[in-house]
Amino acid sequence: MNGLKVLTALLLGSVAISATANNMSSVASQCMRSEKRCTIEMVLPPGVISWYITSQAAGNPGLIIRFKDDGDVWQEVVKTTVHSTDLSSKSFGDFIIDKKRTYELIFTDVIEVAIDRAFIANTDADTVSKTMQVAGEDGMDGDFNDIYASVTWFKKQG
Numbered sequence: 001m002n003g004l005k006v007l008t009a010l011l012l013g014s015v016a017i018s019a020t021a022n023n024m025s026s027v028a029s030q031c032m033r034s035e036k037r038c039t040i041e042m043v044l045p046p047g048v049i050s051w052y053i054t055s056q057a058a059g060n061p062g063l064i065i066r067f068k069d070d071g072d073v074w075q076e077v078v079k080t081t082v083h084s085t086d087l088s089s090k091s092f093g094d095f096i097i098d099k100k101r102t103y104e105l106i107f108t109d110v111i112e113v114a115i116d117r118a119f120i121a122n123t124d125a126d127t128v129s130k131t132m133q134v135a136g137e138d139g140m141d142g143d144f145n146d147i148y149a150s151v152t153w154f155k156k157q158g
């Protein structure tokens with residue numbers, strides 16, 4: 001294969017992944033550098049969310065989680081910041097998702113985020129939890145340790 005074919009194959013491959021994505025696997029981020037915020041939008045089914053953030057930054061990075069209610073109005077369920085250069089500041093919590101809704105994770109005081117995911121299935125091959133980890137960068141040094149977040153969706157509550 002020449003370089004163009006390889007590139008085309010890679011692009012088609014990534015399109016295929018996006019097309020089959022669902023729930024938490026749709027995790028493209030949109031960052032607005034001028035406002036120093038990155039948003040990840042996703043549709044989440046009923047379940048329970050546990051989240052955690054920490055920081056090693058001179059700034060004051062944070063996390064907002066909000067959903068669109070039945071009247072199409074955004075409702076914030078999380079709004080917090082973590083101010084520490086040494087991981088000493090942490091913020092965490094949980095909330096219930098009563099029905100399928102559109103959620104946004106908004107990372108503040110960052111200009112870029114990197115995302116990875118892990119899914120857990122039970123012995124019936126049913127996905128019981130999905131975890132997304134996000135590492136945010138607030139400047140130009142590329143260490144991506146300015147905010148760290150772990151957000152897990154559990155299918156079952158209790």
Ligand SMILES: [Ca+2]
Nearest residue numbers: 138139143144
């Ligand atoms: Ca940095």
